[in-house]
Structures are given as C-alpha cells and as structure tokens.
Amino acid sequence: MRVIINGEARQVAGPISLAAAVALLTSAPSGVAAAVNGDVVRRGAWQSTRLADGDEVEVLTAVQGG
Amino acid sequence: MDDPLLIAGETFSSRLIMGTGGAPSLDVLDRALAAAGTELTTVAMRRVSPASAGSVLDLLTERGIRVLPNTAGCFTAAEAVRVARLAREALHTSWVKLEVIADERTLLPDPVELLAAAEQLVADGFTVLPYTSDDPVLARRLEQTGCAAVMPLGSPIGSGLGIRNQHNIELIVESAGVPVILDAGIGTASDAAVAMELGCAAVLLATSVTRARDPELMAEAMRLAVSAGRLAFLAGRVPRRRYALASSPPAG
Structure with missing residues (x-):
C-alpha cells in the first residue's frame, strides 16, 4: 500500500494506523498535529484511524517563524 | 503604571509581541525574548x-511565554x-495570527482570502488576530467579522521600512473597537515608538530584533521604545504649530 506522508510517497506493508504513520517521522509526545487528506484528526483518534491506499498525511509542528 | 494590554479577555503587561523567525540560534532567540x-x-x-534540532516550543514554555501560532506561507483561505x-x-490554543499572503515577493496580505479565512475561523471558535494591509476599510470589515484584534502592517514583512502610511494607521486606531497591533515593517526602535504614539495597542516584530547585529540589545531597545511610545500616547502630544510658541514668559 502506498501513502503520502508530508509529500513523500512511502510503501507500507498492509493496513497502517495514523499513529504508526506519524511515528515514522517523529517520536515527539506533544506539539504535533496530523491531517489526513486535509482533515485534522484529533490525537486521541490517531490509533483508530486506518489509512487507505493513496491517503495523504500531513504532520506539522511549531517552528521558528513570524 | 498599571496599563495592561487586553486581547479577547486576556491581559498582558507587555505590549511587545515577538516573532521567532530569523534568529541565528535558539540561544540568541532565548536571550532576545527575555x-x-x-x-x-x-x-x-x-x-x-x-x-x-531543538524546539522553539520548549523555549517558550520554559519562559512562560504564551504561544501564538501563525499561518505564514498560506496563499488561500482554505490553506x-x-x-x-x-x-x-498541536499547541492547544485557539488563538491564531492569521496570515494569508498574495505573493512571495511582497508578502502583502490577500484581502479577499484573508476576510474569507477570518469568517471561517471566527465561526469555528478561533480567536483571530489577522495580519492585514494598512487599509481602514478592511480593518473595519475584519473587526465586524469578529476578529479579536487587527494587525495592520507598517510596511512589508522584513523590509524594515517603518510605518509608510501613518495617516492610515491613525484612521484604523480611531475607529477600531478592538486592539490595533502594528505588525510588520518595524526597522528600529523609533518605528516602534511611533506605532505606539499613533495609538496602537501593541507592536509585533521579529526581523528588526532577530537579524539585528545584537538581537538581545535591540530587543531591550524595542521594549523601551514600546513603553516610551505608549506613555507618550497616554500623555498626549502637543499640537504641531506652524510658528514658534515661546516657552519663556515674554514679559518682565
């Protein structure tokens, strides 16, 4: 299955949760938010959110700016 | 003197809002913020x-500074x-500095997208602080939309050109029922003082401090300038006169 995480296409084996997808990028316990296909998914729902083939995941955090 | 800044029911004793972009390191940023x-x-x-590497968020948390996320880099209301x-x-705050820019070269706000985004975010329960052009009409529309403040630019982001249209800033201040925060264009301390003298409730700046030769020293200059400008505004400047007015008694 192929999902796009922060703009990068990745092959993942079988069904994967949003929590697992985020964990590919960061282990930060806080200060991170995720959206699937443009819709924000609350942190409490990451584990139960299953990604489908072609899903686009965005994982954002705060950086210096403004 | 007790003269707090009030935004959406929250009080702040400092009227200097900082950005964190452009600092050469987190250490320099930390000292400048202090x-x-x-x-x-x-x-x-x-x-x-x-x-x-390192987290600006940790730094702000340690210093007890409230975090204001922005939408920098967005070109449309949807983004x-x-x-x-x-x-x-991510940050457990419903406050947002709303930025919707028109193009990379000027980083000027796109007024149509900005207003649309403000409407949606206010409806969604956000406390919206929009970065806007120095246009009194747009500022009024943003306030009517329910924004908690309006943040007109002095001049383009990072330009250091100061306040290009003081008259417009005055007009915005005159009619605004929410705090007016001068955002963008501050080059040096006198610009920040002028913003406050014009009646702005606060100043938001980053580049002029973070890219100064000595960011920590410039941050102190800005703190003093914002305070001085605020006091001068409250004190009331003398009217400008075409001719002299003797300050010593003419008779005797």
Whole structure:
C-alpha cells in the first residue's frame, strides 16, 4: 500500500494506523498535529484511524517563524 | 503604571509581541525574548522534519511565554484554515495570527482570502488576530467579522521600512473597537515608538530584533521604545504649530 506522508510517497506493508504513520517521522509526545487528506484528526483518534491506499498525511509542528 | 494590554479577555503587561523567525540560534532567540519582556510570541507551523534540532516550543514554555501560532506561507483561505486547525490541535490554543499572503515577493496580505479565512475561523471558535494591509476599510470589515484584534502592517514583512502610511494607521486606531497591533515593517526602535504614539495597542516584530547585529540589545531597545511610545500616547502630544510658541514668559 502506498501513502503520502508530508509529500513523500512511502510503501507500507498492509493496513497502517495514523499513529504508526506519524511515528515514522517523529517520536515527539506533544506539539504535533496530523491531517489526513486535509482533515485534522484529533490525537486521541490517531490509533483508530486506518489509512487507505493513496491517503495523504500531513504532520506539522511549531517552528521558528513570524 | 498599571496599563495592561487586553486581547479577547486576556491581559498582558507587555505590549511587545515577538516573532521567532530569523534568529541565528535558539540561544540568541532565548536571550532576545527575555530582553524584550514579551509575553506573547508567534511560531510558524511546518512539516515535521527528523532533522529539526531543538524546539522553539520548549523555549517558550520554559519562559512562560504564551504561544501564538501563525499561518505564514498560506496563499488561500482554505490553506490558512487548515493550518490554523492543525495549530490548535498541536499547541492547544485557539488563538491564531492569521496570515494569508498574495505573493512571495511582497508578502502583502490577500484581502479577499484573508476576510474569507477570518469568517471561517471566527465561526469555528478561533480567536483571530489577522495580519492585514494598512487599509481602514478592511480593518473595519475584519473587526465586524469578529476578529479579536487587527494587525495592520507598517510596511512589508522584513523590509524594515517603518510605518509608510501613518495617516492610515491613525484612521484604523480611531475607529477600531478592538486592539490595533502594528505588525510588520518595524526597522528600529523609533518605528516602534511611533506605532505606539499613533495609538496602537501593541507592536509585533521579529526581523528588526532577530537579524539585528545584537538581537538581545535591540530587543531591550524595542521594549523601551514600546513603553516610551505608549506613555507618550497616554500623555498626549502637543499640537504641531506652524510658528514658534515661546516657552519663556515674554514679559518682565
């Protein structure tokens, strides 16, 4: 299955949760938010959110700016 | 003198809001924020990168500075709304500095997209602080939409050109029922003082401090300038006169 995480296409084996997808990028316990296909998914729902083939995941955090 | 800044029911004793962009290191930023005495500071939202070193968020938390996420880099209302929602989830704040820019060269706000984004975010329960042009009409429309403040630019972001249209800033201040925060264009301390003398409730700046030769020293200068400008505004300047007015008694 192929999902796009922060703009990068990745092959993942079988069904994967949003929590697992985020964990590919960061282990930060806080200060991170995720959206699937443009819709924000609350942190409490990451584990139960299953990604489908072609899903686009965005994982954002705060950086210096403004 | 007890003269707090009030935004959406929250009080701040500092009227200097800082940005965190452009600092050469987190250490320099930390010292500059301390010297500025700021209590509210912006961060941007970007994709998580495994390479990102240190966290600006940790720094703000340690200093007890309230974080104000922005939507920098967004060109459409839809993008800005999405970034604001992600920021709310990531940072547990419904406050947002709303930025919707028109193009990379000027970084000027896109008024049509800005107003649309403000409407959606206010409806979604956000406390919206929009970065806007120095247009009194747009400022009024943003306030009518329910924004908690309006933040007109002095001049383009990072330009250091100061306040190009003081008259417009005065007009915005005159009719605004929410705090007017001068955002963008400050080059040096006198610009910040002028903003406050014009009646702005606060100043938001980053580049003029973070890219100064000595950011910590410039941050202190800005803190003093904002205070001095505020006091001068409250004190009331003398009218400008065409001819002299003797300050010593003419008779005797």
